[in-house]
Amino acid sequence: MELAGVTPDPWQRQLLRSTARRRIVVGSRQIGKSETAAALLSHRALYRPGSLNLVLSPALRQSAELHRKVLATLRASGAPVDVRSETVLSVELATGSRVLCIPSTEAKFRGFSAPDLVVLEEAAALPLSAWQAVSPMLAAAPDADLVLISTPRGRRSWFADVWFDGAGWEQYLVPATDCPRISADFLASERRNLGDDIFRQEYDCHFLEADPELDAKNPRVFSADAVDRLLGSHVDPL
Numbered sequence: 001m002e003l004a005g006v007t008p009d010p011w012q013r014q015l016l017r018s019t020a021r022r023r024i025v026v027g028s029r030q031i032g033k034s035e036t037a038a039a040l041l042s043h044r045a046l047y048r049p050g051s052l053n054l055v056l057s058p059a060l061r062q063s064a065e066l067h068r069k070v071l072a073t074l075r076a077s078g079a080p081v082d083v084r085s086e087t088v089l090s091v092e093l094a095t096g097s098r099v100l101c102i103p104s105t106e107a108k109f110r111g112f113s114a115p116d117l118v119v120l121e122e123a124a125a126l127p128l129s130a131w132q133a134v135s136p137m138l139a140a141a142p143d144a145d146l147v148l149i150s151t152p153r154g155r156r157s158w159f160a161d162v163w164f165d166g167a168g169w170e171q172y173l174v175p176a177t178d179c180p181r182i183s184a185d186f187l188a189s190e191r192r193n194l195g196d197d198i199f200r201q202e203y204d205c206h207f208l209e210a211d212p213e214l215d216a217k218n219p220r221v222f223s224a225d226a227v228d229r230l231l232g233s234h235v236d237p238l
Ligand SMILES: Nc1ncnc2c1ncn2[C@@H]1O[C@H](COP(=O)(O)OP(=O)(O)OP(=O)(O)O)[C@@H](O)[C@H]1O
Pocket: 006, 007, 008, 009, 012, 028, 029, 030, 031, 032, 033, 034, 035, 036, 151
């Protein structure tokens, strides 16, 4: 990050310097999660020749944005960069190191083995199937690092389970109040705009019991009427 003229915040510095194999960040919006992911990936690509560094994001737009941040960091370092941008957004260095930015909609994520670093960005928005694809990938790579970074998205998610279980993970909790670029005035106006629950999710690292987005995507399978019919209590007007 310093190469790109940015001074890391304390949590960013600690995460970037950590040697823990498993790191998980639950953080507010706009604290620099993507910037940190890009710095981790670029650093590993630069300092471990021939390394394979993967980052999975929920959608193509986020992968493209991260790809752009990785490129900016690599270019600032002066390393020779050879870019191949097809379905998978990738950067390759002259040393053979690669950084691949893959949207979770891309089935090819399953095809990789023995990576050096895997980052799941906006991890809480990734489907369980993406999380399940990660472990086999690490089976033959005992030295690989795995880093999960996200704003919470509901207590009922694999990401919340990993966070609350916590065993084997170095944990980082970064509310908006820890970010020097986010003002108290801005947070007060966001609380008014979003309401308490969403505000606490977006800015205060809170895992909501009911996930409004999930509930909207997965409406109840059975209507109350159908349940009544199944239970035999429905009186047919005919
Ligand atoms: N340590 C830092 N110093 C100065 N600016 C920073 C720092 N870290 C991140 N930024 C800037 O803050 C802004 C937000 O960063 P970034 O997009 O990485 O945040 P984010 O947590 O991923 O946000 P979102 O929740 O919207 O995905 C960007 O303009 C980024 O360049």
